[in-house]
Amino acid sequence: MSLAVVMRNRAPGKGLRRFFWTHPEWWSLGLAALAWGAVVSHAGGATIVSGAGRHQEHVHHSISVPHIMPFQVEFLYWCLMVVAMMVPLMLAPLRWVAFQSFRQRRHRAILLFLVGFLLPWMLVGVVPAWLRTFDWSYNPLLASGTFGLAALWVLGPVRRHALVFCHLTVPLAPSGWNADRNCLRFGLIIGASCIATCGLLMLACAFTGHSLIAMLGGTLLGVLEFRSFRPPTGYIFAGALVLAAWFLLPISSAWLH
Amino acid sequence: MARIRRNVWNLPAGDETLLWYGRAIGEMQQRPITDPTSWRFQAAIHAYVRRADPLAVQGERLPSAALRRQFWSQCQHGSWFFIPWHRMYLHFFEQIVAAEVANLGGPDDWALPYWNYSADEESRLLPEAFRDPTLPDGTQNFLNVPERDPACNAGQQFADDRDVALRTALIQAVFSSSNANNFGGFPTNFSPSGSGPGQLERVPHGSMHMAVGGAEGWMGAFNTAGLDPIFWLHHANIDRLWQVWLNRDPTHRNPTSLQWLSRTAFSFHDASKRVVTMRCLDVLDTNALDYTYDDVSDPLAAPVLEEGFAAVEPETEAAMPDDTVPPELVGATETSVKVGNTHSRIRVPTPAHAAAQGRFLDVTEAAEVAPEPRILLQLENLTAGGRANSYDVYVNIPDGEDPTKHPERFAGRLDLFGVAEASRAGAEHPGSGLTYTLDISGIYKQLSAAPDWNPENIDVSMVPVRNWEGATVTVGRVSLFFA
Numbered sequence: 014m015s016l017a018v019v020m021r022n023r024a025p026g027k028g029l030r031r032f033f034w035t036h037p038e039w040w041s042l043g044l045a046a047l048a049w050g051a052v053v054s055h056a057g058g059a060t061i062v063s064g065a066g067r068h069q070e071h072v073h074h075s076i077s078v079p080h081i082m083p084f085q086v087e088f089l090y091w092c093l094m095v096v097a098m099m100v101p102l103m104l105a106p107l108r109w110v111a112f113q114s115f116r117q118r119r120h121r122a123i124l125l126f127l128v129g130f131l132l133p134w135m136l137v138g139v140v141p142a143w144l145r146t147f148d149w150s151y152n153p154l155l156a157s158g159t160f161g162l163a164a165l166w167v168l169g170p171v172r173r174h175a176l177v178f179c180h181l182t183v184p185l186a187p188s189g190w191n192a193d194r195n196c197l198r199f200g201l202i203i204g205a206s207c208i209a210t211c212g213l214l215m216l217a218c219a220f221t222g223h224s225l226i227a228m229l230g231g232t233l234l235g236v237l238e239f240r241s242f243r244p245p246t247g248y249i250f251a252g253a254l255v256l257a258a259w260f261l262l263p264i265s266s267a268w269l270h
Numbered sequence: 271m272a273r274i275r276r277n278v279w280n281l282p283a284g285d286e287t288l289l290w291y292g293r294a295i296g297e298m299q300q301r302p303i304t305d306p307t308s309w310r311f312q313a314a315i316h317a318y319v320r321r322a323d324p325l326a327v328q329g330e331r332l333p334s335a336a337l338r339r340q341f342w343s344q345c346q347h348g349s350w351f352f353i354p355w356h357r358m359y360l361h362f363f364e365q366i367v368a369a370e371v372a373n374l375g376g377p378d379d380w381a382l383p384y385w386n387y388s389a390d391e392e393s394r395l396l397p398e399a400f401r402d403p404t405l406p407d408g409t410q411n412f413l414n415v416p417e418r419d420p421a422c423n424a425g426q427q428f429a430d431d432r433d434v435a436l437r438t439a440l441i442q443a444v445f446s447s448s449n450a451n452n453f454g455g456f457p458t459n460f461s462p463s464g465s466g467p468g469q470l471e472r473v474p475h476g477s478m479h480m481a482v483g484g485a486e487g488w489m490g491a492f493n494t495a496g497l498d499p500i501f502w503l504h505h506a507n508i509d510r511l512w513q514v515w516l517n518r519d520p521t522h523r524n525p526t527s528l529q530w531l532s533r534t535a536f537s538f539h540d541a542s543k544r545v546v547t548m549r550c551l552d553v554l555d556t557n558a559l560d561y562t563y564d565d566v567s568d569p570l571a572a573p574v575l576e577e578g579f580a581a582v583e584p585e586t587e588a589a590m591p592d593d594t595v596p597p598e599l600v601g602a603t604e605t606s607v608k609v610g611n612t613h614s615r616i617r618v619p620t621p622a623h624a625a626a627q628g629r630f631l632d633v634t635e636a637a638e639v640a641p642e643p644r645i646l647l648q649l650e651n652l653t654a655g656g657r658a659n660s661y662d663v664y665v666n667i668p669d670g671e672d673p674t675k676h677p678e679r680f681a682g683r684l685d686l687f688g689v690a691e692a693s694r695a696g697a698e699h700p701g702s703g704l705t706y707t708l709d710i711s712g713i714y715k716q717l718s719a720a721p722d723w724n725p726e727n728i729d730v731s732m733v734p735v736r737n738w739e740g741a742t743v744t745v746g747r748v749s750l751f752f753a
Contacts, residue, residue: 031595034595035595035596108596112596112597112598112599113599113749114599115599115622116598116599116622170697173697174695174696174697177695177696177697177698177699177700178695178700178701179700180700180702181695181700181701181702182650182651182700182702182705183651183702183746184606184650184651184746184747185602185747186602186604186605186747187599187601187602187603187604187749188604188621189604191604191605
């Protein structure tokens with residue numbers, strides 16, 4: 014390689030340009046990071062790492078005056094949680110839609126996929142946001158029970174099929190309205206499959222009041238699972254059960270006292 | 271002492287390797303499907319769908335759902351696990367057959383033969399021992415199944431030069447890459463039908479599956495392929511070609527990624543029905559698995575039977591593009607296209623060809639070393655409702671002319687092995703179908719040098735290979751990439 018080429022390859026900005034070329038999905042990960050930031054800053058303080066401790070407080074409050082959030086706030090938290098937890102799992106399809114598109118359309122393709130992907134999640138999110146307007150939904154038994162259900166759901170055939178479907182690819186038109194529609198539709202399909210796969214787990218996370226423990230645990234399970242057609246079902250099942258047990262702790266300790 | 275796998279065509283007169291193979295199969299076929307050493311269980315490891323099981327008996331008991339999930343339908347296709355997974359599969363199958371042979375009073379060192387169909391025209395024929403339904407003494411010949419292409423069992427030519435061509439696979443410089451220029455497949459996770467077959471998986475692997483299987487034969491489908499005794503000799507040859515590729519050039523190496531070497535594990539039963547888990551790391555050396563091949567010499571060192579390819583294939587090893595830069599889309603069809611059993615022509619607009627080339631060189635580190643990008647033709651999301659024909663793909667055949675008269679425009683053969691299974695969404699496949707990528711750099715260069723070259727589009731011709739009616743194939747998209 015000549016000196017001229019070496020110098021050109023080392024020129025300022027070359028590495029950055031190469032990075033943006035090879036990772037057009039960078040901004041969607043930034044979006045997820047922002048969502049994590051918002052969730053963490055909301056949780057704040059020492060209680061953020063202790064789901065059990067935090068719920069102990071909720072149990073106590075639910076007897077008297079629970080901290081019930083308005084529907085809009087709960088819905089916003091749901092949206093943040095979905096972006097924080099689900100978008101990083103979508104790296105493969107995000108890169109796929111980008112590189113199946115013309116260069117000048119890559120970001121548009123990613124955006125449309127994300128819109129399609131998030132839309133069903135937002136629609137589904139109305140339910141937990143509404144449920145969280147009732148004080149009974151703050152009972153940790155509900156969160157724990159939903160994690161238990163999520164663990165059972167892991168073992169069922171419907172979920173296994175849905176998980177395989179998460180690895181679907183579809184042909185994308187290269188340009189025009191057809192291309193936009195294809196990206197949007199692809200996002201919708203993957204979003205719907207993702208709900209069938211992870212919906213219960215996310216619902217359980219919502220019932221914990223978007224606890225960081227629940228969200229981090231759920232994300233870890235998602236990463237473990239999404240990287241393979243043949244996920245370690247036993248680990249996912251056990252992980253969901255651990256979360257169920259964790260959020261049961263406040264109740265059992267209350268009973269013990 | 272390691273077992274020696276020998277070419278089935280070179281077994282000496284009076285050799286009993288195939289005789290014992292047939293006897294062992296007969297015994298294995300007696301066992302219930304719940305027995306991991308039974309013939310049907312072994313075939314189901316490759317793939318199993320109850321409704322497509324030709325030997326299903328109403329009311330029979332299957333292994334538990336958990337056992338099926340762990341051991342059945344494990345085959346790796348369209349993936350860099352294709353070659354090592356099949357090596358593991360064959361290793362345990364050979365162990366089971368060898369144990370049965372010894373049990374029946376046969377030799378202790380029985381080894382699975384391989385079928386080298388690429389040596390010459392005669393070697394492409396189905397070996398004689400597999401053709402007749404009965405043995406000379408009138409007893410059943412377990413090596414024969416009627417579910418093959420009729421010409422195959424009749425001892426007639428049923429495959430052509432392109433089905434057994436080795437050159438494209440063996441000249442690949444790398445085992446795996448995220449573009450078409452690789453020997454062993456794209457990097458994937460566990461993948462029953464990935465979209466990145468390596469050149470070896472496409473030809474001769476897939477093409478010979480379809481040639482032997484024909485319109486309805488067992489070899490032509492994931493679910494039934496392992497039921498045909500010739501399947502195992504075919505895959506022994508594919509396994510041998512891995513060693514041939516490694517030996518023929520010191521720069522040819524296996525992947526060093528931990529994802530490939532050790533992070534993905536596969537489970538099998540050995541001859542004593544114990545569960546054994548293996549990783550690619552465990553199967554890199556055949557000696558460690560207690561077998562070798564009698565011949566792993568380089569077939570490209572001598573003239574090979576590939577007349578059709580000579581005009582378009584590079585003279586030297588394929589130049590390796592910078593794999594860290596993803597290929598750039600240059601053009602694609604707007605909608606999907608149906609392809610039947612006649613010659614189909616598909617126009618692919620390539621509006622971004624000039625811009626893409628300039629930008630591509632700008633970010634490619636090795637711009638001076640490889641100033642011309644590789645040109646990749648991608649046929650995406652090929653789906654079909656049943657078994658489909660194989661297709662030869664040509665580029666820019668002049669109007670009204672017969673593509674077969676233009677070998678210099680031949681881009682590659684699409685075998686479509688497993689297309690029906692890959693098109694149906696279910697527990698193993700998302701239903702995306704198959705995707706093939708063909709390197710057409712040589713043809714593109716040739717075309718672009720012509721005075722009447724129009725870079726704004728290319729025409730892709732798909733010509734059915736076999737003379738039987740296959741299911742209509744939907745080609746999701748045809749696209750062109752610079753890599």
